[in-house]
Amino acid sequence: MRAQLAAAAAAAGPAEACGLLLGARAGAEVSVVAATAARNVAADPKRGFEIDPGHLLAALRRARAGAAPEVVGLWHSHPSGVLLPSAADRAGVSDPAWLWLIVSADGARMAAFLPAPGAPLGFRQVPLDGGRPPADARIDLGRHCC
Numbered sequence: 001m002r003a004q005l006a007a008a009a010a011a012a013g014p015a016e017a018c019g020l021l022l023g024a025r026a027g028a029e030v031s032v033v034a035a036t037a038a039r040n041v042a043a044d045p046k047r048g049f050e051i052d053p054g055h056l057l058a059a060l061r062r063a064r065a066g067a068a069p070e071v072v073g074l075w076h077s078h079p080s081g082v083l084l085p086s087a088a089d090r091a092g093v094s095d096p097a098w099l100w101l102i103v104s105a106d107g108a109r110m111a112a113f114l115p116a117p118g119a120p121l122g123f124r125q126v127p128l129d130g131g132r133p134p135a136d137a138r139i140d141l142g143r144h145c146c
Helices: 002-012 053-064 087-091
Strands: 018-026 029-035 070-078 099-104 110-115 123-126 138-140
Touching: 002 070, 002 099, 018 053, 029 070, 029 099, 053 070
Parallel strands: 029 138, 070 099
Antiparallel strands: 018 029, 018 070, 099 110, 110 123
């Protein structure tokens, strides 16, 4: 999956790439088993992202029908290379339970966050690949991802 995200981020440059994270949730644990690439329909894709609503709706419908894992988050690239949520990211939170994965433009680096309204960035960083989590959250991308 890392190679898939890296390729999508590189192909989109200098615009932001984006997509969905699919997997399962068990309490505070999130396991990501797949990622999708979506069309970025933002008014200015070089300065932000908006996942194609049709892509999101189709993924939610497939999950509801049991034909695919549930949507557990989203990913997008930051062509600037800064792997911190932006003000636009904070404003774009529509589901506070979703994982946000930010990918560098070349896909070599990734950082994961969960929305946290009281945190300084509006998010709190969580470790990837089953590392030691802060508080009670655990994001397991393990062998499936990054």
